[in-house]
Amino acid sequence: MSPLLELGLSLPRRGSRRRLRSLYEQLRAAILGGRLHPGLRLPSSRALAADYGVSRATVVATYERLLGEGYLIARSGAGTFVAHGLPAHAAPARVPARMPAASGSDPRLTAAWREAGDAPPPAVRRARYDFRIGVPDAEAFPTDLWRRLLGRAVREAGAAGGDDASPQGSPALRAGIASHVSFTRAVACRAEDVIVTAGAQQAFNLLAQVLVTPGRTPVAVEDPGYPPLHAVLRAAGARLAPVPVDAAGLIVERIPRAARVICVTPSHQFPLGTAMSLERRTALLELARARGAVIIEDDYDSEFRFGGRPLDALQTLDTGGTVLYVGTFSKSLTPALRTGFIVAPPWARAALTAAKRLHDGHQPTVLQDALALLIGEGHLARHVRRMRRLYERRRRLLLELLARDFAGLLEPVQSVAGLHVSAWLRSAGDAGALLTRARALDVGIQSLDGFYLGTRRRPGLIFGYGAIGERELAAGLARLRTLWPT
Amino acid sequence: MSPLLELGLSLPRRGSRRRLRSLYEQLRAAILGGRLHPGLRLPSSRALAADYGVSRATVVATYERLLGEGYLIARSGAGTFVAHGLPAHAAPARVPARMPAASGSDPRLTAAWREAGDAPPPAVRRARYDFRIGVPDAEAFPTDLWRRLLGRAVREAGAAGGDDASPQGSPALRAGIASHVSFTRAVACRAEDVIVTAGAQQAFNLLAQVLVTPGRTPVAVEDPGYPPLHAVLRAAGARLAPVPVDAAGLIVERIPRAARVICVTPSHQFPLGTAMSLERRTALLELARARGAVIIEDDYDSEFRFGGRPLDALQTLDTGGTVLYVGTFSKSLTPALRTGFIVAPPWARAALTAAKRLHDGHQPTVLQDALALLIGEGHLARHVRRMRRLYERRRRLLLELLARDFAGLLEPVQSVAGLHVSAWLRSAGDAGALLTRARALDVGIQSLDGFYLGTRRRPGLIFGYGAIGERELAAGLARLRTLWPT
Numbered sequence: 001m002s003p004l005l006e007l008g009l010s011l012p013r014r015g016s017r018r019r020l021r022s023l024y025e026q027l028r029a030a031i032l033g034g035r036l037h038p039g040l041r042l043p044s045s046r047a048l049a050a051d052y053g054v055s056r057a058t059v060v061a062t063y064e065r066l067l068g069e070g071y072l073i074a075r076s077g078a079g080t081f082v083a084h085g086l087p088a089h090a091a092p093a094r095v096p097a098r099m100p101a102a103s104g105s106d107p108r109l110t111a112a113w114r115e116a117g118d119a120p121p122p123a124v125r126r127a128r129y130d131f132r133i134g135v136p137d138a139e140a141f142p143t144d145l146w147r148r149l150l151g152r153a154v155r156e157a158g159a160a161g162g163d164d165a166s167p168q169g170s171p172a173l174r175a176g177i178a179s180h181v182s183f184t185r186a187v188a189c190r191a192e193d194v195i196v197t198a199g200a201q202q203a204f205n206l207l208a209q210v211l212v213t214p215g216r217t218p219v220a221v222e223d224p225g226y227p228p229l230h231a232v233l234r235a236a237g238a239r240l241a242p243v244p245v246d247a248a249g250l251i252v253e254r255i256p257r258a259a260r261v262i263c264v265t266p267s268h269q270f271p272l273g274t275a276m277s278l279e280r281r282t283a284l285l286e287l288a289r290a291r292g293a294v295i296i297e298d299d300y301d302s303e304f305r306f307g308g309r310p311l312d313a314l315q316t317l318d319t320g321g322t323v324l325y326v327g328t329f330s331k332s333l334t335p336a337l338r339t340g341f342i343v344a345p346p347w348a349r350a351a352l353t354a355a356k357r358l359h360d361g362h363q364p365t366v367l368q369d370a371l372a373l374l375i376g377e378g379h380l381a382r383h384v385r386r387m388r389r390l391y392e393r394r395r396r397l398l399l400e401l402l403a404r405d406f407a408g409l410l411e412p413v414q415s416v417a418g419l420h421v422s423a424w425l426r427s428a429g430d431a432g433a434l435l436t437r438a439r440a441l442d443v444g445i446q447s448l449d450g451f452y453l454g455t456r457r458r459p460g461l462i463f464g465y466g467a468i469g470e471r472e473l474a475a476g477l478a479r480l481r482t483l484w485p486t
Numbered sequence: 487m488s489p490l491l492e493l494g495l496s497l498p499r500r501g502s503r504r505r506l507r508s509l510y511e512q513l514r515a516a517i518l519g520g521r522l523h524p525g526l527r528l529p530s531s532r533a534l535a536a537d538y539g540v541s542r543a544t545v546v547a548t549y550e551r552l553l554g555e556g557y558l559i560a561r562s563g564a565g566t567f568v569a570h571g572l573p574a575h576a577a578p579a580r581v582p583a584r585m586p587a588a589s590g591s592d593p594r595l596t597a598a599w600r601e602a603g604d605a606p607p608p609a610v611r612r613a614r615y616d617f618r619i620g621v622p623d624a625e626a627f628p629t630d631l632w633r634r635l636l637g638r639a640v641r642e643a644g645a646a647g648g649d650d651a652s653p654q655g656s657p658a659l660r661a662g663i664a665s666h667v668s669f670t671r672a673v674a675c676r677a678e679d680v681i682v683t684a685g686a687q688q689a690f691n692l693l694a695q696v697l698v699t700p701g702r703t704p705v706a707v708e709d710p711g712y713p714p715l716h717a718v719l720r721a722a723g724a725r726l727a728p729v730p731v732d733a734a735g736l737i738v739e740r741i742p743r744a745a746r747v748i749c750v751t752p753s754h755q756f757p758l759g760t761a762m763s764l765e766r767r768t769a770l771l772e773l774a775r776a777r778g779a780v781i782i783e784d785d786y787d788s789e790f791r792f793g794g795r796p797l798d799a800l801q802t803l804d805t806g807g808t809v810l811y812v813g814t815f816s817k818s819l820t821p822a823l824r825t826g827f828i829v830a831p832p833w834a835r836a837a838l839t840a841a842k843r844l845h846d847g848h849q850p851t852v853l854q855d856a857l858a859l860l861i862g863e864g865h866l867a868r869h870v871r872r873m874r875r876l877y878e879r880r881r882r883l884l885l886e887l888l889a890r891d892f893a894g895l896l897e898p899v900q901s902v903a904g905l906h907v908s909a910w911l912r913s914a915g916d917a918g919a920l921l922t923r924a925r926a927l928d929v930g931i932q933s934l935d936g937f938y939l940g941t942r943r944r945p946g947l948i949f950g951y952g953a954i955g956e957r958e959l960a961a962g963l964a965r966l967r968t969l970w971p972t
Contacts, residue, residue, distance in 0.1 A: 035674050040665050043867065051871065106833035108746070108780050110703075113696040113837040126650075147640040150852070154633040157822075164612075165822065179526050188521055198684065198846035205845050210599040214700050214723065217596070232844055237700065260594070294594050336643075336651065336851040347592035351599040358718055359691050359845070360684035365822040366636070367850055378565075381529060385537065 023054065024062045031071050031082055038084040042072065112235065127444025129476025133271070133420040133464035134300075134331070137390065141334050142383060146370065149379075153369035167357035168349075169196025169341070170368045176375030177327070177341050184303045184384065187315045187325060189343045195352045196363050200300060200328040200340040204229050206359065207296055207324055207342065208236035210351040211261050215239070220259035222250050224451035226270045226298070229263060242453040245269055247414065249276025252283045262288060262295050266314055267302035271451045271462050273415030273422050278311055285314060288322045294348075295323045301331040303384050305417040306392050321345030329371070331419060331466070332384050339363065339371060391419060394465040394473055401477045402463075409484055410461065419466040422448060424458060431459040434483060441479045509540065510548045517557050517568055524570040528558065598721065613930025615962025619757070619906040619950035620786075620817070626876065627820050628869060632856065635865075639855035653843035654835075655682025655827070656854040662861030663813070663827050670789045670870065673801045673811060675829045681838045682849050686786060686814040686826040690715050692845065693782055693810055693828065694722035696837040697747050701725070706745035708736050710937035712756045712784070715749060728939040731755055733900065735762025738769045748774060748781050752800055753788035757937045757948050759901030759908050767800055774808045780834075781809045787817040787904040789870050792878050807831030815857070817905060817952070818870050825849065825857060877905060880951040880959055887963045888949075895970055896947065905952040908934060910944060917945040920969060927965045 030036045042048070045063060049056040063080055066072040073083045105114045126132070168174065174191035181187040197203040212219065214237025221230060223242035230240060241256045250264050264284065266276035276284075288295050297314045315325040328340035344352055356362065374380050398421060402412050410423040425431060431447035438445055448460040465473060516522045528534070531549060535542040549566055552558040559569045591600045612618070654660065660677035667673040683689040698705065700723025707716060709728035716726060727742045736750050750770065752762035762770075774781050783800045801811040814826035830838055842848065860866050884907060888898050896909040911917060917933035924931055934946040951959060 035668065035672060037664075037668070037674070037676060039661075040668060041862070041864075043669075043864070047864070047868070108778065108833065109696050109837050110699045113841070143640055147637045150636045150640065151633045154629055154636065175525075182522065182526060183529075186521060188523070190523060201844070202846040209721065210595055213596045228844070235695065235844055292594065335847070338847055338850045348595065351595050355599070355721075358687070358714070358721055360688040361821070361824055364824045364850060364853055367853070376527070378527075378529065378533070382533070385533075 023052075023058060024065055027062060027066060028071060031066075036082050038082050040082045041078075042080045042082070044079065127439065128442040129444065129472050129479060130468050131443070131445045131463045131465070131473075131476065132467055133446060133462050134466070135335060135464070136331050136333070136387065136419065136466045138334065138467065140383075140387060140390065142379065145379060146374070149370040149373045150366060152373060153366050157365060157369055165362045165365050165368075166353075167362045168353045169194060169363060170365065170372060172372035172376065173368045174341075176372045176380075178343075180375050180380060181325075181327060181343065183381065185299060185313050185316075185327075187313050187343060189315075189325075193343050193345075193349070195342045195344060195349065195356060196368060197340045197342060197356065198360065198363060199330055199335070199338045200298065200326050201228055201232065202356075202359070203326045203328075203340050203342045204232045204296070204298075205236070206352050206355045207261075207326075208233050208238060209355045209359075210348065211294060212236045212238045217260050218256060218258045219261040219263065220255045221263045221453070222265065222269065223453045224271055224448055224457075225263070225453065226265070227451065229298070230453065233263075240453065244454070245272060245274070247274055249274055249280050250284065252280050252287060255284075255287065257291070259291075260293050262293055263298065264295060264314070265298045265300065267299050267305075267311070268415060268418035270298070270300065271420070271422055271448060273413050273418060273420065275311055275414075275416055281311065281314055281317060285318055285320070285322065289320045293322070297323050297325045299325060299327050301418040303332050304388050304391050304419060306388075306395060307416060315343060321347060324348060332380065332387070333374075337367060337371070339367060391465060394468070394470055395421065397470055397473060398463055398465055398477075401474060405477065405481050413460075420462055420464040422460055422462045424460045429459060431461065434461075437483050438480055441482070443476045443479050445480070509538070509544060510551055513548065513552060514557060517552075522568050524568050526568045527564075528566045528568070530565065613925065614928040615930065615958050615965060616954050617929070617931045617949045617951070617959075617962065618953055619932060619948050620952070621821060621950070622817050622819070622873065622905065622952045623876065624820065624953065626873060628865065631865060632860070635856040635859045636852060638859060639852050643851060643855055651848045651851050651854075652839075653848045654839045655680060655849060656851065656858060658858035658862065659854045660827075662858045662866075664829075666861050666866060667811075667813060667829065669867065671785060671799050671802075671813075673785075673799050673829060675801075675811075679829050679831075679835070681828045681830060681835065681842060682854060683826045683828060683842065684846065684849060685816055685821070685824045686784065686812050687714055687718065688842075688845070689812045689814075689826050689828045690718045690782070690784075691722070692838050692841045693747075693812075694719050694724060695841045695845075696834065697780060698722045698724045703746050704742060704744045705747040705749065706741045707749045707939070708751065708755065709939045710757055710934055710943075711749070711939065712751070713937065715784070716939065719749075726939065730940070731758060731760070733760055735760055735766050736770065738766050738773060741770075741773065743777070745777075746779050748779055749784065750781060750800070751784045751786065753785050753791075753797070754901060754904035756784070756786065757906070757908055757934060759899050759904060759906065761797055761900075761902055764797055767797065767803060771800060771804055771806070771808065775806045779808070783809050783811045785811060785813050789818050790874050790877050790905060791903040792874075792881060793902060801829060807833060810834060818866065818873070819860075823853060823857070825853060877951060880954070880956055881907065883956055883959060884949055884951055884963075887960060891963065891967050899946075906948055906950040908946055908948045910946045915945060917947065920947075923969050924966055927968070929962045929965050931966070 045056055045059040049059045063072060067074055071083055072080050074080050171191055173196055174194040177194045178189045178191050181189060197206060211217065212233065217238055218241050219233050219238040220241045220243050222245050224245065233240060241259055243254050244251050249266060249269055255262060266281060268275065284295065295314060299313060313325065315323045325343040326340065329337050342352060399412060402410055402423060409426055411426055413422040413424065415421060431449055435445055435447055446462045448462060449457055531542055531545040535545045549558060553560055557569055558566050560566050657677055659682055660680040663680045664675050664677050667675060683692060697703065698719065703724055704727050705719050705724040706727045706729050708731050710731065719726060727745055729740045730737050735752060735755055741748060752767060754761065770781065781800060785799060799811065801809045811829040812826065815823055828838060885898060888896055888909060895912055897912055899908040899910065901907060917935055921931055921933055932948045934948060935943055954962065
C-alpha cells in the first residue's frame with residue numbers, strides 16, 4: 001500500500017490500456033479538488049512507479065502531460081510540484097471553503113483563551129541597534145562543537161527507542177546539571193534532585209500544575225516581574241498577589257499572609273536587576289518555613305556575575321526543603337535548545353516528574369545526550385567563562401556611556417549579574433513615546449512599563465546586552481541620546 | 487569571576503605565601519561541607535589556575551595534597567573527582583540532612599498531585615519476547631541519515647538564536663507535515679493549519695488547555711481508550727464521559743448530549759484496533775456540527791495501513807471546521823524525537839499557538855530543522871514505505887500463528903492498520919493471572935483491562951509488533967501457548 005494509493009486512487013487491472021489515462025485523470029482530479037495543493041512536491045517517477053505497480057514510462061508520461069497542461073511544474077534538480085496560479089475553476093478552493101474564518105471569540109474555546117484566539121502577534125523586525133533582553137549572543141554559540149556532540153549522541157544512543165526514557169531526564173544530563181549548578185551557583189544538589197524541563201517556562205508550568213489549586217491558591221509574585229510567569233500561573237488558576245520590589249529585592253514583609261507559593265528572582269531581579277539582600281533572603285526563607293509556603297527561585301541568568309562575592313542562592317541557604325530552584329540553558333547556551341531544569345526537594349520530585357510525563361513525556365533524548373556531553377567534558381564551563389568576559393566588556397561600556405552621556409537623564413539600577421541593566425528615567429517622561437521615537441532611529445529598547453502588575457509604575461528603560469556587540473551598543477546609545485536636548 | 491570563586495572561596499592577596507594553603511583549606515572545607523559532593527569532577531588545573539589568578543603549580547600542588555589525603559581521586563584521562571567513601575565526619579551529610587524525606591502526601595502539593603507524589607514507578611525490565619505496544623522498530627531507525635541531517639540543520643541555522651522561533655513551528659517543518667499528511671492520510675491542509683507539538687501528548691494537553699473549562703466541560707472518550715489522554719484531560723479539569731466501542735468503532739448514539747469535546751481514534755481504535763465505519767464517521771461529524779461540539783481525531787499510527795482502501799480521516803470528511811487532527815512521529819520515526827502536531831481549523835489556531843508559547847515556547851529548532859529536511863527530501867516517505875513492508879510481514883505472521891495455534895483460545899479483533907492487534911479471550915479467564923504467568927516465561931504482553939474506564943470489561947490481550955522481530959514473535963507465541971492445555 002503506497003502513499004498515493006491511500007489518496008484513494010484505484011487503477012484498472014494490470015496490462016489494461018486504460019492505466020495511463022486513469023492515473024492521469026485521478027491525479028488531475030486530486031489537484032483540481034485541492035487535495036494535492038499548490039507547492040506540494042510529488043514523489044519521483046521512480047518511487048511512484050514502484051509503489052503503484054505501473055511502469056516508470058507510464059508515470060513519466062502522466063507527469064509530462066500534467067506539466068504540459070500547467071497542473072505541475074518541474075524545478076530542475078528539486079523535483080515536480082503542483083503548480084501555483086491554476087485557473088479559477090481549478091483552484092483548490094476546498095480548504096478555504098470548508099475552513100470557517102478565524103475568530104478570536106469562538107465559543108468552542110474556553111473563556112480564558114478567546115482573547116488569545118485572535119491573530120498571532122505580527123513578526124517583529126529586529127532593530128539594527130538591538131538592546132533586547134533575555135537572549136545570549138547567538139554568534140558566540142559553539143556551533144561546530146554542538147554539531148559534533150549531536151553526532152556523537154546519535155551514534156552512541158544507537159537503536160535506543162526513547163520509550164524507556166525517563167520523564168525526569170537522562171541520568172547523565174541530570175548529573176551534569178547537578179555538577180554545573182554546584183560550581184556556578186553553589187547549589188548543593190545531586191542528579192536525583194534534578195528534573196529536566198523544556199526551558200524555564202515549562203518548569204514554571206509544571207510547578208504551577210502541582211502547586212496551584214485552580215481558583216484557590218494565592219501566589220506572590222514580584223512587581224515588576226516576568227509576564228510569561230504570570231501568564232502561566234494565571235492559566236493554572238492561581239490568584240496572583242503582586243509584591244513590590246525595592247533596591248534590596250522583594251519586600252518580604254509585603255508578602256500577603258495567605259500566599260502559599262512565592263516566586264522570586266533573588267540573584268538578578270527581573271526586570272530591575274537588583275540583588276536581594278542577605279537579610280531579605282533569610283527573612284523570606286524563615287517566612288516560608290513558618291507559613292508552610294514554598295519558594296520558586298528563578299535563577300535565570302546568574303551564571304553571568306560581575307565583581308563582588310555573590311550572595312548564595314536561596315536554594316543554598318534553605319535547610320527546610322522549601323525552595324524549588326529553576327535554571328535554564330537559554331542564557332548560558334541558547335534559547336533554541338529549550339532546555340531548563342528544576343532542582344526540587346524530595347517531597348515535590350515525584351509529582352513534578354509525573355507532571356512532566358503527563359505534559360510531554362520527556363525531553364528529546366538526542367538533545368539531552370548532547371547536552372550531557374557538553375557539560376561533562378567541560379565545554380559548558382569554558383563557554384560560560386568566555387561569555388562572561390564578553391558580557392563584562394559590554395556591560396562596562398554600557399555603564400560608562402550611561403554615566404557619561406545620560407547623567408541627568410537616566411539612573412542605572414545597581415546590579416551585579418545578568419544580561420541586562422535597567423535605568424530609571426530621571427524626569428517623569430512618557431517612556432512609551434520615547435521608545436517609539438527610538439525605534440524610528442532603529443534603536444530597539446523596552447520600557448519597564450509592561451512588566452508591572454500594579455498601578456504604581458516608575459518609568460524606566462531596560463538595556464539588554466546579550467545580543468548586541470560593543471560597536472552597535474555605543475552607536476545605539478549615541479542615537480538614543482539625540483532624543484533629548486543636548 | 488570564576489565558577490570556583492562563586493563558591494565563596496576568597497584568597498589572600500597575590501604574592502602572599504598563604505595562597506597555596508588557603509586554596510587547599512577552602513577546597514577541603516567545601517568537600518567536607520558537602521558542597522563539592524562525591525563524584526563531582528573538578529576543573530582542570532589549567533582552568534582553575536586561569537580563573538583563580540594563581541599559578542598552575544599552586545593548583546597542581548593543592549590537588550596533589552587533596553589526592554594524597556583521599557579527598558580527591560584521579561581517573562586517568564577523565565580528570566579529578568571528589569572521592570566517594572570519605573570518613574564519616576567528612577561525609578557530605580548536608581544534602582540528606584536538609585532534605586526532608588519524600589512524602590506522597592505533602593500538603594504543599596495540590597490534592598490531585600499528592601497521589602502522583604509517591605515514588606516514581608520502578609524501571610521495567612523488558613521481556614525477551616516483547617509484544618509491547620505503541621513503539622516502532624528502534625533498530626530500523628535511519629541513524630546515519632538522522633545524524634547527517636542534524637549536522638546540516640546546525641550548520642544551516644548558523645547563528646540563529648532561537649528567540650525568534652515561532653511557537654507554531656518552523657514554516658519548513660509545517661510545510662513538510664502538511665505535505666506528509668496529504669500524501670499518507672489524504673488530510674487536506676496547508677502549512678498554516680499545522681501546530682508543531684512535543685508529541686501527541688502535548689497536543690492533547692494544549693487542546694485540553696484551550697477547550698476545557700475546569701469542572702465544567704464534559705469530554706467524551708472512547709472506552710476502552712488511551713489512559714495518558716484521560717489523565718491529561720482530568721488534569722485540565724475535564725469531566726470524562728466514557729463511550730463504548732464496538733466492531734464499527736465509537737458508538738456515536740451513546741455520546742452524551744452534553745459532550746462538548748469528543749475524542750476518537752477512527753483509523754485504528756486504541757486499543758482494540760477496529761476501524762470506525764463510514765456511517766459512524768458521517769454520523770459523528772453531523773452530531774458534532776449540530777451540537778457545536780469539537781472532535782479530537784487521534785491518528786496515531788495509521789501511516790501503517792495494510793490492505794483495502796482506507797477510510798478517509800474525519801479531518802478529510804469535515805467541512806465545518808469541527809475536527810482537530812492530531813498526528814505524531816513517534817510511530818513513523820521514533821518516540822525519542824518527541825514531535826507531533828495538530829492540524830487545526832482557523833478558529834482554534836491562534837489559541838493553540840498561544841498555549842504552546844505559554845507551555846514551553848516552541849519545539850527545539852534543531853530538531854524541527856532536521857525533521858523538515860527528512861520530510862522535504864523524501865526520506866520519511868521512503869522510511870514509512872520500508873517500515874510498512876516490515877510491519878506487514880510481522881502482522882501477517884502474528885495473525886497466521888494466532889489462527890493456527892490459538893484458534894479456540896483467542897479471537898483477533900479485525901483491523902487494517904497500525905502496530906498492534908488485540909485479541910479477545912474466548913473463555914472468561916483472568917487475563918491478569920495469564921500475563922503474570924507469561925511474564926515468568928519472559929513473554930511481555932498487556933491485557934485490555936487497564937484501558938477500560940467503565941466497569942464492563944471483556945478480557946483480552948494486545949500484541950504489539952513494533953518492537954519484536956519475526957523470530958522472537960514466533961518464539962514468544964509458542965511460549966505463550968504453553969500456558970493453555972494442548
